[in-house]
Amino acid sequence: MKRKIVIRLLFVIQVFFIVSLSSKEWKTYTSMYQTTAMCMGKDVIWCGTTGGLLAFDPISRNFYSWTNTEGLASNRVTAITCSENDEIWIGFENGLIQLFDPVSSSWSLIDDYRNYRITCFALTGDTLFVGLNVGVSLYLISRQEVKETYRHLGEQIQVETPANEILVANNQIWVATDEGIAYSTLNYINLLDPSNWINVTLAEGLPDNKVHAISIWSNTLFAGTEGGVAARETQDDWVVIHNGLPNVDVVDLADFNDALGALTSAGIYLWNGQEWNLYGTTLSKGMCFVNDESILWVGTDRGLTVFNENQNEWEYSVPNTPGDNRFSDIAVDQNGTLLCCTAQPSGNGFSIYDGMNWSVYNRFNLPTLQNNDIVSVTVDYSNNRWFGGWGSGLIRMKTDDIFEFYNAVNGYLSGIIDHPNYAVVSDMTVDSSGTLWLLNYYASNNEPLISVTGDFTWTYYGLQEGISSTLLTHIVVDSENRKWIGSGPPTPQGIFILDDHHSPSDKSDDPPVERLATSSGLESNEITALAVGKDGSIWIGTPKGLHVYFDGVLNRRYGPLSNNITALVVDGVNNLWVGTAEGLSLFANDTYSWSHYTTDNSDLADNYIASLFMDNNTGILYIGTNQGLSQLTTPYSEPRDDLSQFFIYPNPFIPTTESLMTIDNLAWNTSVSIFTLSGFLVRRFSSNEISGKRLLWDGTDENGEPSSGGIYLVVAYTGAGERIVNKFALIR
DSSP: OHHHHHHHHHHHHHHHHHHHHHTOSEEEEOOOOSEEEEEEOSSSEEEEETTEEEEEETTTTEEEEEOGGGTOSOSOEEEEEEOTTOOEEEEETTSOEEEEETTTTEEEEEOTTTTSOEEEEEEETTEEEEEETTEEEEEETTTTEEEEEEOOOOTTSOTTOOOSEEEEETTEEEEEETTEEEEEEOSSOOTTSGGGOEEEOGGGTOSOSOEEEEEEETTEEEEEETTEEEEEOSSSOEEEOOTTOOSOOEEEEEEETTEEEEEETTEEEEEOSSOEEEESSOOOSEEEEEESSSOEEEEETTEEEEEETTTTEEEEEOOSSOSOSOOSOEEEOTTOOEEEEOOSSSOOOEEEEOSSOEEEESTTTOTTOSOSOEEEEEEOTTOOEEEEEEEBEEEEEEETTEEEEEOTTTTSSOOBTTBTTOEEEEEEEEOTTSOEEEEEETBTTSOOEEEEOTTOOEEEESGGGTOOOSOEEEEEEOTTSOEEEEEOSSSOOOEEEEOOTTOTTOOTTOOOOEEEOGGGTOSOSOOOEEEEOTTSOEEEEETTEEEEEETTEEEEEOOSSOSOEEEEEEOTTSOEEEEETTEEEEEETTTTEEEEEOTTTSOOSOSSEEEEEEETTTTEEEEEETTEEEEEEOSOOOOBSSSTTOEEESSSBOOOSSOOEEEEOOBTTEEEEEEETTOOEEEEEOGGGOOTTOEEEOSBOTTSOBOOSEEEEEEEEETTSOEEEEEEEEOO
């Protein structure tokens, strides 16, 4: 019977997940590797993560996930608890709380604690005790109101000390903090008065004042601290329980098979009342754990793990997500596969998404990587995927399992000063001839710019060619095949412009390298982003503002959300997308107007934009932030040169609220008309109404009335006189 209940619940979860996506232009991808909180539901394990909410079926080992584009109020979950009727209380880093009913797929939002941080929950009857970064609050569920908030938990604990865990038992409330334990009775006492709280610290026998967990086992109260575990012997005395437990940080406590389990920085230890014994083998970076029918599931920084006694090893279940929430660079290859870099420092390699599954590559499964800080990516005309990183240098991914490495050790790159084997590739691009250009950041040989031609000829540029900085951070190629190279801190020198005359291996015909700097009109010599417009303009981002260089003239542009420009990209119809430290801005090329996206008015994952990539074939904009990757479906795909690839789908077309007909592969300056077979005009779209190469039609006529079933003609015609006709069936 239980298995049927599991299947039914997970079916509801799946249906809700699919329906949520269908009506959204936004989609968020986050890493859910790092578990922050767990609770055991009736059928699944619910996990809060740094990237959203997970439901894990321990029988099938399947994950189901939610982010802000599937109904979640935020993506950084910091607390979670399950009610008796299997409703899920979810707390977030920004202070929001949600109640999720997985059976009805309904969400309820509580915003009374906005701008605080939810740290933990304790649910008892109609009362929800909410742990905050400023103490503990009492929330009355049936009245949907905050009754009171306790900011001073006793005379020995500072005002507004965060609560790490709350335990309610035997009509008492216990609160773990970084300054000890606070407890009090719940018998109508005024808990706003700090004198009504009793504190337990080192003086009462705790091994450390930083208490992370509290649990009752065998009628005894235990505290997990940064220095071990203590048990309460009497009301005023605590004793440290050694007997086999090393002096390690204890992050969680739980009952397990008639023993007390302590999750520590060295693994799980079980207390049987006499001694501690290591459970399984050592385990690092465990965050929390739950007991599922005598099976311990541990939340870690790379998914959930359970000990396999037959194999004598920890067995991991990893969610189908990217490996990191920081996205420093993005690209899409010729197969439509999404390529994502993480960040520096403390990155997690790079992630690849084929539309169904994420594959994460790091030193764990690709040990030949020298470092996990992969920060740049590009794709060449042969569909080789190139990744650049800190320490690892340059990586060519020829297939999913064939890699080639070019670094300081094998002589292709130069290491940074003082670390000759530590090579950094900060950015890359491919020019019109297919030559790969890469920036060997801080190269000790003073040749930070490198070209790699199709026949694998490597040519190095630097001080001798007029590039006087090795701190090169960004590179783009303009419509004349010139290379625009931005420099960064600590001693930025603006932009270097190299014209290699389409012959990178021959420097003899190169004109002198040009330079743009503050003396040329830039607000800052630090270049944070570059992009090339389809009209030949060069867009330049700095921490002090946006500039555009066109036809030999440099101008300042105003209008983005912030002057701190962090990323730039031009879409298929020459609109400019501007990433800033405060959100995303769009400069419309046809109207010269600005619009803006933030977490307040959109499903953007975070306001700090780290990278931008526009897939001009699909019109999908990828927005990398430090808290996830946002995907925005836009109409701004790049029009074709002609109508030779024109087609429509689906055919036959059955109009619904969720289904539109796509008229695809339109050329620049194309108009579209839809006629009946008798020649009656049903709908006309002028070229001004069409953005990009794709037009969507909902099956209505010029008056917004539904068109009847039958055979129709689609006529597309360009301003240059090209014309094409296709036939389709509409079914009602």
